[in-house]
Amino acid sequence: MDEIVVVDYGSQYTQLLARRVREIGVFSKVVGPDYDFTGKESGVILSGGPESVYEKRYDLPQLIGKVPVLGICYGMHLLAENFGGRVAKGAQGEYGLTKVKLFQSALFEGIPSESITWMSHGDIVEALPPNFLKTAISETGITAGFEYENGKIYAIQFHPEVVHTSYGREIIKNFVFGICKAKPEWTMNNFIDSEISRIKSTVKDQRIIGAISGGVDSTVAALLTHRAVGDNLIPIFVDHGLLRKMDMHVPQNLSTLGINVKYVNASELFFERLKGIFDPEEKRKIIGNTFIEVFEREARSSGATFLLQGTIYPDVIESAASSQRSAKIKSHHNVGGLPEKMNLKILEPLRTLFKDEVREVGRLMGLSDTFVSRHPFPGPGLGVRILGEITREKVEILREADDIFVNVLMKTGEYSRIWQAFSVLLPVRSVGVKGDARSYGYVLALRAVDSVDGMTASWHQIPFEILRIASSEITSKIPQIGRVVYDITDKPPSTIEWE
Incomplete structure (x- = not known):
């Protein structure tokens, strides 16, 4: 099966590539600059990144020139310098929507x-490398694309992976299908067959403890593994006291x-360990441990x-386990929250997949859709979802409130x-009025987001x-809550969860 490898230099858009x-039907994975290529790759994409090549310059993959390569933003600068x-700091930057004039190129077919x-x-890019041709220029006169005159090396300053780029999908198609x-x-279907085979060859006749939460990730992971090893999978549902009402079933x-x-x-055990803990990272690590x-x-x-x-790709990315250049957003209990030493080998069949x-x-x-659409x-x-210290009282309050909210939806x-x-x-209280008397209850925030893979989201x-x-239902049925607010923040700048 053909494969396009994306080399990650720290761009926030790397995973989108x-x-x-x-x-468009071709397998792709993200790797670091020190990745050992097999030589069987169909093509390579060099991502953007926050650094300047005249301050931090990576070695190019040895495949450059042997298979087609597309450099984007920092990747373009890296090709130019090498x-x-x-490459130099521009008199002015270009940010957001920018008009570009495209010249003849297989990339822009x-x-x-x-x-x-x-x-x-x-x-x-202040000066093109020898034997390279300019293929695009921005409305401000800046080089927006170039390519090697004999082919196989292409570069663009803009981001075709972002939906705001008109014809970005067509550019990626031209590179993947037309050039590579x-x-x-x-x-x-191919993934299912290959993953079942991989699980069988990895596990053989050993037994597996399955961490089951009931969400779509752990459910799909369990079903895949069960089909591979049958009764050698021992699914376990751990009630850590922090479940919603629907999870109990x-x-x-x-x-x-x-x-x-x-x-x-x-x-x-969980409540005992979490007593007196306020820091969200520490809470996540305690829960993971x-x-x-x-x-x-x-x-x-x-x-x-x-x-x-049921680890999926966004978990890995946010925990900065996929790249030393990416900032760690937070430790997911099943990635960055794991202890350094443990007596079990980890099996993560969905680690390379996005939520959709x-x-x-x-x-x-x-x-059924009950599982898939959850x-x-x-x-x-x-x-x-409890900011500050976790107590049984707060868990019960939040559990009831969340159940009301979801049922209304x-x-x-x-x-x-x-x-x-x-x-x-x-972790704040607000003054209110209930039954003609002063009340002093917790503030509850409601959050709802639209997303595809959890990497970005809009409220x-x-x-x-x-x-x-x-x-109305929450404040009427739960006396401890005195005020309800609605979170209207996108990701970025926030994360989806509050902690």
């Missing part, structure tokens, strides 16, 4: 000569799929040597229009009347 290539051109692109750069000659053979629901789940109540402790205990009694987790790809795998494997729920549960039909919706209990515009119903 891999997604865009996968969307082949004898000159079938695309109008003038196009709108998305720029984000302060450095410019890759064949569109990447499908989720997970073991029963999964049994309808032929997966028998063992229920373990470890809530006392405690999960592993519980699973290792269960593994010892069953003779398991592997731990199955996981949903597609679930549908292809026969999962909103994402973090492994630390309500623990990262479901009754009004809004739930299916939202990628993720939830409630957050804030969902819930109709005001639905928000009014939710607020």
Whole structure:
């Protein structure tokens, strides 16, 4: 199967490049600058990045010149510098929508000569390398593209992976199909078959403890692994005391799929460990470490040597496990929150997939829409939706409030229009009036976002009347809550979860 490799130099859009290539049916993965190429790659894309090549210059992959390469932004500058051109800080940067004039090139086949692109750069290619041709120029006169006169090396200043770039998808197609000659053979069916085979060859006859939460990620991971190893998978549902009401039915629901789940109540242990802890990173790490402790205990009694987790690509990216150049946003309990030393080997069949790809795998494997369309729920549960110290009282308040909010969304039909919706209990109280008397209750924040893969998100515009119903029901039924607010922040600059 053909493969396009994206070399990550720290751009916020790097993962989008891999997604865009996968969307047109060719497998793509993100690697670091020190990646050992096999020589079988169909093409290479050099990502953008926050650094300047005259301050931080990486060695180019040895495949350059042997297979087609496309440099984008920093990747373009890297090609220019390494082949004898000159990059310098521009008199002015270009940010946002920028008009570009395109010249004849295989990269721009079938695309109008003038196009709108998305720029984000302060450095410019001041002089082209010898034997390279200019293929695009921005409306400010800055070089926006060049290529080697004998082909195989292409570069553009703008970002075709961003939806704001007109014909960005066509540019990527031209590179992948027209220049790299890759064949569109990447499908989720291929992934299912190859992953089941990989699990079989990795695990052999060893036993696996499965971390099951009931969300789509862990459910799909469990079903894939169950098909590979059968009863050698021991699915375990750990109740850490931080679950929503709907989560309590997970073991029963999964049994309808032929997966028998063992229920373990470890809530006392989790609450004990979290007592007096306020820092969100510390909370995540404690929850991650405690999960592993519980699973290792269960593994010892069953003779398991592997731990199955529903880790997906956004978890890896946000925990900065995919790149030393990316900033760590937060430690996911199943990635950055894991202890350095543990007695179980990790099995993560979905580690390279985005959320929408996981949903597609679930549908292809026969999962009902109840499972596939369920909103994402973090492994630390309500623990990262209670700002400040976690107590049983706060968990109960948030659990009831979140259940009311979700039920209102479901009754009004809004739930299916939202990628993720939830409630957050804030560590502040607000003065109010209930029953002609002064009240002093917690502030609850409601959050709903639209997204595809969790890497970026925009706040969902819930109709005001639905928000009014939710607020009224929450403050009427939960006396400890005195005020409800709605979060209207996109990702970025915020993350989806508050902690």
